[in-house]
Amino acid sequence: MAIENWPPRNNSPRGDCPRCRQAREIDRLANQSLSVALRHAQNRAESELRFEAAQSPGAITLPGRFSGWRAATPLPIVLSPSRPHLFGVTGTPLLYRIHEEGKQIPLYIGMVTRSSIASRVASHMRGLLTRAGTLARTPAARAISAVTPADFQRSRSEIEKLRILVTQSGRASRVKVQHGSVELPGNRPPDAKLLHAYEAALQVIERPHSYVGTVWTFEDYVEDDLEFMDG
Numbered sequence: 001m002a003i004e005n006w007p008p009r010n011n012s013p014r015g016d017c018p019r020c021r022q023a024r025e026i027d028r029l030a031n032q033s034l035s036v037a038l039r040h041a042q043n044r045a046e047s048e049l050r051f052e053a054a055q056s057p058g059a060i061t062l063p064g065r066f067s068g069w070r071a072a073t074p075l076p077i078v079l080s081p082s083r084p085h086l087f088g089v090t091g092t093p094l095l096y097r098i099h100e101e102g103k104q105i106p107l108y109i110g111m112v113t114r115s116s117i118a119s120r121v122a123s124h125m126r127g128l129l130t131r132a133g134t135l136a137r138t139p140a141a142r143a144i145s146a147v148t149p150a151d152f153q154r155s156r157s158e159i160e161k162l163r164i165l166v167t168q169s170g171r172a173s174r175v176k177v178q179h180g181s182v183e184l185p186g187n188r189p190p191d192a193k194l195l196h197a198y199e200a201a202l203q204v205i206e207r208p209h210s211y212v213g214t215v216w217t218f219e220d221y222v223e224d225d226l227e228f229m230d231g
Contacts, residue, residue: 062197064190069097069178075166076133078177079122086179087118093195095180095202096121098162100169106208107175108162111199113192117179124159128167135172144168161210 071084075098078087086094096117099106112120127140135141144167155161166175182190182198190198203211 062201063194064182064184064198066095066198066202067181067183069180072099072176072178074133074173075121075125075175075177076129076172078118079125079129079133083118087177088116090114090116090119093182093190093192095182095195095199097178097180097202097206097208098166099176099178100165101174101176106206107165108158108208108210109199109203109206111195113195117177121177124162125166128163129172133172135167135170141167156212156214158208158210158212161212165209 071086073084073087077083086092091114093111093113094117095109095111097106098108098110098121108124110120127138128136128144130136144164147164147168152161152164155164166172169175182195184190204213
């Protein structure tokens with residue numbers, strides 16, 4: 001089909017003035033453009049020839065290189081003024097990993113683009129830790145202590161799962177935080193989309209205990225924006 005055969009607008013101009021001719025031409029081009037897009041998307045022959053609707057052949061390699069996880073630091077120290085340098089840097093795109101000492105599977109993997117890792121982790125732990133870095137006896141912490149394994153599995157929030165895991169670990173000092181970066185040629189910083197691709201890939205590979213594969217980590221981006229504005 002050459003056009004989509006959309007019904008004409010009732011108020012479509014019929015005159016021969018320049019404005020009327022322009023309106024009819026816009027309608028004609030819109031119909032043909034939609035038709036072309038649909039034909040490309042549905043045409044198997046084009047897909048096999050790797051045109052617009054084609055899938056990428058073989059494995060996809062992300063641009064850049066992941067530095068690996070570095071500087072495993074106890075959670076209370078990350079939240080203190082004596083934390084290692086990169087945990088407190090703002091405006092540097094970084095990945096971070098939270099894990100429990102002696103355990104192979106991490107608790108959580110996240111990213112920051114504008115806020116610092118320390119402020120992000122502090123927002124995750126709000127109401128759960130004392131100023132000394134020990135687990136608090138707040139109503140929030142007591143409520144989390146009573147969460148059952150079934151309740152944990154039903155949770156669709158990765159941050160809420162992280163809070164449960166840290167609280168039920170028993171000691172905040174057993175929880176460690178690491179950082180990692182994505183290195184591009186020319187020392188260019190990765191943009192947010194590329195960093196998110198690495199975050200998602202690492203989550204799929206390492207399968208943290210908080211991982212929820214059916215949801216986007218939108219809550220992380222909201223926190224990042226709020227922390228940046230507060231800072």
